[in-house]
Structure formats: structure tokens, C-alpha cells
Amino acid sequence: MTQLKAQITGVGETAYTRGTDRSERDQILDASLTACADAGIEPKAIDGVVMAWKDSPTNEDVVNTFGIEDLKYHAHVHIGGASPAAAVLQAAMAVTTGVATRVLVATGWNAYSTPVRLSSGAQESSNVTNMPGKEIRQNIEYPLGLFAPMQWYSFHANRWFYEYEADPKGMETVALATRKHANLNPNAYMGGRTLTSDDYQASKYLVKPFRLFDISLETDGAAAVIVSAAAVDSESSRGVSILSGSEGHADAPDDILARPDVLNMGITKAGPRALELAGVKPDDFDFAQIYDCFTFIVLRQLEELGFCQRGESSDFVANGRIELGGDLPLNTHGGLLSEAHVAGMNHVVEAVRQLRGEAGERQVHGAGLGLVTGYGDFGDGSVLVMGR
Amino acid sequence: MQTTAGVEYPLPWEAEGELYGGFFRAMKEKKLYARKCCSCAAWQWPPRPFCRECQSTEFKWEEVPDHGTVYTYTVMYRAFSEYYTDKLPCGVVVVDVGPVRLPGRFLGHAEDIECGITVKAEFDEQALTGSSLAWVAR
Numbered sequence: 318m319t320q321l322k323a324q325i326t327g328v329g330e331t332a333y334t335r336g337t338d339r340s341e342r343d344q345i346l347d348a349s350l351t352a353c354a355d356a357g358i359e360p361k362a363i364d365g366v367v368m369a370w371k372d373s374p375t376n377e378d379v380v381n382t383f384g385i386e387d388l389k390y391h392a393h394v395h396i397g398g399a400s401p402a403a404a405v406l407q408a409a410m411a412v413t414t415g416v417a418t419r420v421l422v423a424t425g426w427n428a429y430s431t432p433v434r435l436s437s438g439a440q441e442s443s444n445v446t447n448m449p450g451k452e453i454r455q456n457i458e459y460p461l462g463l464f465a466p467m468q469w470y471s472f473h474a475n476r477w478f479y480e481y482e483a484d485p486k487g488m489e490t491v492a493l494a495t496r497k498h499a500n501l502n503p504n505a506y507m508g509g510r511t512l513t514s515d516d517y518q519a520s521k522y523l524v525k526p527f528r529l530f531d532i533s534l535e536t537d538g539a540a541a542v543i544v545s546a547a548a549v550d551s552e553s554s555r556g557v558s559i560l561s562g563s564e565g566h567a568d569a570p571d572d573i574l575a576r577p578d579v580l581n582m583g584i585t586k587a588g589p590r591a592l593e594l595a596g597v598k599p600d601d602f603d604f605a606q607i608y609d610c611f612t613f614i615v616l617r618q619l620e621e622l623g624f625c626q627r628g629e630s631s632d633f634v635a636n637g638r639i640e641l642g643g644d645l646p647l648n649t650h651g652g653l654l655s656e657a658h659v660a661g662m663n664h665v666v667e668a669v670r671q672l673r674g675e676a677g678e679r680q681v682h683g684a685g686l687g688l689v690t691g692y693g694d695f696g697d698g699s700v701l702v703m704g705r
Numbered sequence: 706m707q708t709t710a711g712v713e714y715p716l717p718w719e720a721e722g723e724l725y726g727g728f729f730r731a732m733k734e735k736k737l738y739a740r741k742c743c744s745c746a747a748w749q750w751p752p753r754p755f756c757r758e759c760q761s762t763e764f765k766w767e768e769v770p771d772h773g774t775v776y777t778y779t780v781m782y783r784a785f786s787e788y789y790t791d792k793l794p795c796g797v798v799v800v801d802v803g804p805v806r807l808p809g810r811f812l813g814h815a816e817d818i819e820c821g822i823t824v825k826a827e828f829d830e831q832a833l834t835g836s837s838l839a840w841v842a843r
């Protein structure tokens with residue numbers, strides 16, 4: 318296996334808000350320009366683009382905005398929240414092989430300022446697009462009232478509780494720990510709002526077993542990174558290395574309900590692969606930015622990644638282990654639960670900030686090796702192992 | 706959505722299509738059918754154009770048991786589409802009937818649902834109008 322020779326040399330984010338008058342396209346282009354400035358390069362130095370999930374801006378929009386004279390590579394990744402980490406892997410492969418030299422990876426989501434939010438009670442089957450398995454959705458699930466990710470994921474969660482007698486307390490632990498981290502992050506949407514155990518316990522169930530605070534935010538914003546060949550921007554001493562990456566797909570990848578073992582997911586396959594390629598073990602990580610569309614899926618990923626056995630993640634995350642100062646600080650930016658839902662692009666950005674030592678009050682002391690996961694659609698998974 | 710007997714049931718998009726027609730026609734006659742590959746005899750649910758075992762495109766519809774055990778489920782306290790807003794909390798169970806797993810509405814107290822309970826198909830009005838299958842504890 319050829320080693321990746323790729324670095325992330327720039328990161329950019331918009332403000333994370335509820336309410337914006339800017340289109341997703343413009344937000345993503347704005348975050349992308351910020352990433353170029355952060356990398357210390359002219360925008361026109363970009364020669365590759367990977368759209369992570371969202372199709373707008375198109376690569377043509379990027380060419381026209383940046384003044385690119387010779388775009389050598391582009392790709393689209395369509396695995397929901399698994400797209401950003403998978404897209405960074407594609408960019409890393411492109412610069413390792415010499416197909417391109419500096420590749421923009423970007424996405425964003427106006428999840429709040431959208432006509433029909435995912436949490437809305439007014440879903441129409443004709444509105445739901447850009448999902449795999451359309452016939453299953455349209456013929457079986459929509460007539461049953463199944464429209465929203467929190468419903469699909471609950472089938473996985475409820476089987477997990479039954480089969481492994483998992484302790485739901487771990488869900489609260491993840492919600493509270495990541496909120497504490499967000500409280501140290503000026504750009505986190507929930508930066509100024511604390512969350513207590515009482516708040517959590519008092520919050521309503523929307524879908525069993527998910528309370529309001531088990532579910533990620535609906536926010537507006539975008540994020541981007543620049544992936545460069547290790548040799549070119551080595552003048553950028555702030556570049557962090559992409560040591561390995563992987564993606565994985567669940568069995569029956571478009572259908573949770575008929576999946577032979579609903580607990581087998583993309584990360585089950587992708588997790589061990591990425592760690593083996595990088596030659597690292599779970600214990601080696603100084604922090605982890607784990608895709609957190611729901612609290613429970615953080616716990617499940619920790620199990621499948623090998624941090625603990627199935628059903629044991631609630632014990633694993635207890636006693637401050639995943640908080641700053643613990644053995645494995647997790648989602649140090651606040652994640653999708655408390656920073657913003659940018660489909661996990663913000664997890665990649667945060668990993669870079671930690672490895673550069675630029676995370677301010679939430680800096681993990683001596684951070685040298687970091688883990689990032691993505692999780693999307695009906696169980697697609699992606700993993701990045703990153704180092705200084 | 707379509708109006709049947711004054712009540713609007715959410716309907717599948719392709720109730721008469723090649724992939725799902727056999728299932729919905731059988732449901733309206735109080736039977737449960739799933740697809741079986743004509744070439745390798747593998748069961749297929751949900752219906753797809755190709756058999757994943759042998760890539761054949763020839764299928765027949767065969768009856769499957771009308772009872773089984775709950776593999777997993779959800780309980781909704783929020784409705785995501787208009788039809789279910791006055792039916793909360795409502796449950797959806799995924800039922801292992803042997804050859805395949807079939808999801809459906811749970812009739813009864815949604816909060817009583819547990820994995821492993823035994824259920825039987827119930828052909829209520831919503832099933833007989835071709836909307837969706839339902840299950841009751843037995």
C-alpha cells in the first residue's frame with residue numbers, strides 16, 4: 318500500500334447561525350476562500366475540487382470564483398455525512414498520485430434556513446430527494462410515516478439496547494461533554510449556552526430513544542479545507558499530515574430495516590481498515606472527532622472502531638474520559654450536537670486546529686494524533702487518521 | 706395521499722409497479738407476499754431489479770408467514786408527515802417472518818413494543834386500501 322503524501326494546509330469556516338440570507342453556494346465559496354487565505358495561497362493556485370455531499374457550488378463555480386486557469390481534477394461524493402472525510406481521502410489520493418497539487422474540499426448546509434427542515438412535521442414524499450434507495454423510501458417507508466434520520470437511526474439504537482443491554486446513560490454523557498467543549502468555542506452555535514443533566518433529563522423524547530439533546534443541530538454554515546501534496550506547501554509549517562483514510566458501507570447500504578445485522582455499519586468495516594493502514598491502535602489517539610448526528614451513534618462508532626466492546630461504550634465514555642483533560646477528548650469543537658451541522662466538515666477542520674495547537678481554550682495538550690469519522694445516509698462510514 | 710372512505714391514507718408511489726405490485730395486491734387480499742429469485746431461489750426483500758446472489762432478473766411472488774417476531778422498532782412522539790400528527794405516539798415494527806423482514810405499523814400501545822415480541826399481521830382498513838401493513842401483538 319502506497320503511503321499518502323498529503324497534508325491539510327488550510328481550513329475555513331463561516332459563522333454558524335440560525336438564519337442567513339446567503340445561499341449554500343455562497344456560504345461554501347466563502348468558507349473556501351477563507352481556507353485559501355489560511356493556507357497562504359492565492360485562490361487560483363487550487364487545481365482540484367472535491368464537492369463533499371452538496372452539489373452546489375459546482376466545480377465550474379469554483380473555477381469562476383477563484384480564477385483557476387487549469388483545473389486538473391474534480392469529484393463529487395454522495396454519502397451524506399460520510400462525504401467530507403471520504404472527500405478528503407479522495408483529495409489526498411489525487412495529490413499523492415500527482416493528478417493535482419492543491420485540492421479544495423468543501424461543503425455546507427443551510428439546514429435551518431430551508432423551506433422544510435428535517436425536524437419538520439410537514440414532510441412530503443415529493444420533497445425528499447438526494448437519498449439512495451428511492452423505491453424503498455417511496456413505497457414502504459413514507460406510507461409508514463418514516464421520513465427523518467432520527468427515525469431511521471432509532472431502529473439501530475433500539476436493537477442495540479435489546480441485544481447488548483447497553484446503558485442509555487452514555488447518550489447523556491456525550492451530549493453534556495460535547496456541550497462543555499462548545500462552551501469553549503466562540504464559533505459554536507451553542508457556545509454561550511450550558512447544558513446540565515437536569516436539562517437533558519427534562520428534554521422531550523422526539524423518537525424513542527432520542528431526546529431533543531440527543532439530536533444534532535439545525536444550523537446554517539459551511540466549512541472547507543485545502544489538501545496539498547506534502548512537498549509543495551511544506552513552507553506551510555502549519556500543515557498536518559493525512560496518515561490514512563478509508564470508507565466503508567453497511568450491508569444493504571440503502572436499507573436499515575432489512576439489513577441482516579443492523580449493528581453492522583460502514584464504520585464497522587472502515588474503522589479497522591484506516592487504523593491498520595496508519596499502523597495505529599485506538600489507544601494511540603490524543604483526540605477523536607466522531608460524527609455525531611445523534612449521541613448514540615457516537616457510542617456505536619467507538620465500539621466498532623475498537624475502543625471498547627459492543628454494549629460497553631457507556632462505561633467507556635464515563636468519568637470524564639471524553640472530556641478535555643480525559644484520555645480521549647471527543648468532539649472538542651462541540652460537534653454537530655453543539656457547534657453546528659456542517660455534515661462533519663467541521664470535524665476535519667477541528668482536527669486540523671488541534672494538531673496545529675491553535676484550538677485556544679479547548680486545546681488538547683500535546684495533540685499529535687487525531688481520529689476523524691464521517692457517518693452518512695443509511696450507515697455509510699469514513700475515517701481519517703491525521704497527525705502533526 | 707388519496708382519499709378513501711373519507712380518510713386520507715399515505716399511499717406508496719408504485720403500488721402497481723413491477724417491483725412492489727405483487728406485495729400490495731396481495732396485502733389487499735390479506736396475504737403477505739415477498740419476491741423469490743426464479744434462478745437461485747433466494748428470497749428478496751425489499752424488491753430490487755437484480756438478485757444479489759445470482760444477478761438474475763426473473764422473480765416470482767410467494768407467500769410468507771403472516772406472523773413473526775419484532776427484530777427492531779421505533780416509537781414516534783413527533784409526526785413527520787401530516788397523516789400521523791393525531792396518532793401519536795405511534796410505533797413501527799420490523800418483523801422477522803422467517804424468509805424476510807417486513808416493516809409495518811404497530812396497532813396497540815406503541816410504548817409496549819419490545820424487540821422479540823410475537824406479532825401477527827392485521828389487515829386493517831389502511832392495509833386493505835393499499836397504504837401499508839400493520840401488526841398486532843398476539
Ligand SMILES: [Zn+2]
Binds near residue numbers: 742747760
Ligand atoms: Zn438469484
